[in-house]
Amino acid sequence: MQIKRQWLVRGAGALISTAALVAALLPASPAAAVNVTFKAGSLNIYNGLTQAEFVHDLNLIASKADLIGLNEVGNRKAFLQDWAADNGWWLYSPGSTNQAGEALIAKKSMFDVLDKGSIFVCDTNGPGEVPPARYNNWVKYRHKATGRNVIHLNAHAVAGIDDNGRPENLPRTDCAEKQFQGIKNLAVSKKDEGQVIFSGDLNVDFSADRAYGYAKFPWKVFEANELPNLRSSFNLYGEKGTGTHGSRHIDYIYFWKRVESSQVMWMTGYDIVGGTNSDHNGIVAYFSISM
Template sequence: MLHTKRWAALVGLAALIAGLLPATPAAAASVTFRAATLNIYNGLSDADFRHDLDLIASRADLVGLNEVGNRKALLQSWAAANGWWLYSPGGVNQAGETLIARKSQFDVLDQGSVFVCDTNGPGEVPPARYNNWVKYRHKASGRNVIQINAHANASIEDNGRPEDLPRTRCAEQQFQNLKDLAVAKQAEGQVIVSGDLNVDFSADRAVGYARFPWAVFEANQLPNLRSVYNLYGEQGTGTHGNRHIDYVYFWKRLPEYQLMWLTGYEIVGGTKSDHNGVVATFSIEK
């Protein structure tokens, strides 16, 4: 009888301890959504632009677009007709990093745009850079999701090594600002970062230049950003030629605090643009 009572007490204690521990991803009830990035070349015809917009929208629920500031009116009419939220602030340069989200899955809570740098002055090439963000409430889970979207200057790296140019220094400022935004927003919800960063993932990781995305975003200990390529390898031949320069990241926390997981991704080809899209699938705890 004494042995039975001790065993019952031990079982009860174990159950109490288990109840206090955080739920594991396998045990927690969760729902999924998809977040994407696509740079739609600004020189496309309206028909080809619409093709790429419809293509990426058919694969995702949140999308960060790049190079679309000259299509603001088209985007506004498309979003209104198709049930999408649209954040496309300011003029052509600022609106270039537009964010869209399905109204059926998300509500908009807040949004903002951060000016980062203007390499050669107003109206000069390359244009001014902005990091745009929107904070959403994911309806199915009730949790906040923040997407930050960016487009870095082109021609800033050579096989993972930085080019010694003003545009490179501008991009370095932008990467740091993206990291700072992600750090600030992670207290408000689950953070996703997307965009065309114009630095190849594998070359960047091999070189490890201190001011490029691998070192700024991914190489440090948790909590930190993690990209689809870091977690699941480089799929396909690339997102721009043979380079993987278009990214989706999420804010990866210590396991006991993680409420959202990046569970896989695909590269979306068949675009009219010179870029392929990237669509990441997320599981988020209810």
């Protein structure tokens, strides 16, 4: 009987050792991988605010996120340069007021800058007409904790381009349509260089766009298609709060979502940031990125 018990113990030990060996050889699942988190934010800070109101909104969104896309801030470029230098942030705000308006900032303690660029899209109502020209700006960062590259795209589409998801007010709508496709093309061109995030005020309401499904607006261009592709926080986690601009959800954060087997960065949730002086609320999305 003693001998039989010894063989049973030895047999169980062998089975455990075999199982452990097999488990060690299998690729780690996303849940088992070592992940590091960071937060990406977006805020359109209305350009008509007083300096004190602007500073309040800038500091508010900066207290909530590590990587941020700003809109309508071109007339504050000189201030932003000083603020970034004094507070440990990278700033990319190229060119004159219109181009500089879609600024990108990131914490120096968390990211290094590898590359950056700005792409002219179009004049909204024609050369020199109001509203002004549009640009798609981007920065390629190295996330220090993981060594992963993160490419942040930022843009601001012209207002007055949709009516409950339906396109209107040409030719400025033509310009916005070109900008949306330009963002998609830019994301595709950058996806093999790292993990892509896109933020911005797109001036198209998420739920209305999804319900109507106009072929050249964000829902169809970015989201209503198979993976890999861009996916927004609203798509993944639903609409929260009353909106980002009145009752409308028009300020977005997207990321390039891949098939699960090749995904190394995940959006894990988001929040709407209220309490701004601007006519927009901010939005902050939470990300997990593997080592």
